[in-house]
Amino acid sequence: MNINSSLTSELREKQYRDAYVSSQIRIGLPFQIRALRKTCGNMTQAALATAAKMSQPRISEIESPGGRNLNIETLLRLASGFDVALEIRFVTFSELVARSESFDPERFEVISFEHEIDALEQGSAASALDQDEGLFYRPSGQPIGYVTSETREPFADEESATVIPTPADEAPYEFAIGTDTPLKESFAFHSDMGQHELMRLSL
């Protein structure tokens, strides 16, 4: 968290701090649910309603920022409708702020279990070749590639693929990555190409 930011200044007030947490749920979650529905093959509200055993008007209300109090039972039904997991946990303000600030509705995707299991099977086959290899996932769970000792063709559904150079190359990136450097479990970085997020999944 940036201690000089306008947000941190507001968060120093307990009243705003408490309100910030609830806003992430009442205002932020509807944006997240709508984004998820759109990245799930542009699922209609009616289709989500059927899958989550709710009515379509209720989905519409849930997607209205601040429109409805979202209780755990409702969230569980939505998770079931999307066939994704739901995690509810206590976190630091730094973590909450970081997640909120980096949320991008255009790229927010949580793959359903069916697609996840396909990706894991692909990854298992690859990891059998070399123990240093492994699938890389976005924190959202979307598979984006894997570490390998040899060049690999990108996944078929990748829009573009960028090879992140080894330290031996002249890398414009802000971090070092290589066989001699232990890989972090997850990391994010910025380059002039945009924002990148990677996470290593233990296989």
Added chain:
Amino acid sequence: MLTVYEQTYIMVSWQLRQYVSPMGRKAVDDWRKGLPAGVPRADLDAFLKNIVKERSWEYPVIGGLSGRHSCLTELRWRSKGKPHRILGYQLQEFEYLMLIGCTHDKKKYKPSDALETALRRRKDVEEGRASYCEYQLVTDQ
């Protein structure tokens, strides 16, 4: 050689502007200061931070107005069960000018002249009697 395949992307971000009166008063900053501390302010901040990241604004986060006010749109959210609105209009692609903030309880705007004020402010901006400036989101930047 260790190779990682990665997709890169650029995050879309709308630019929010706010009306500045001839006296230099900033419409949304002033309205925000007048909101009760706590939930209503945090909800406004969260709503605006989320909406600027949406490529296309659609119902229910934005709605068009009708009749004489059809040149305006309203950003919509609820805070503590009460509908909140910001009236404004799109200046150009990914740029929105906010003219006035208000609530919309039981189909009545508060302040009651919010629609007329928004219309007048739009005209004042277009005819050079008033201006606008960037709206600073409450962020971690």
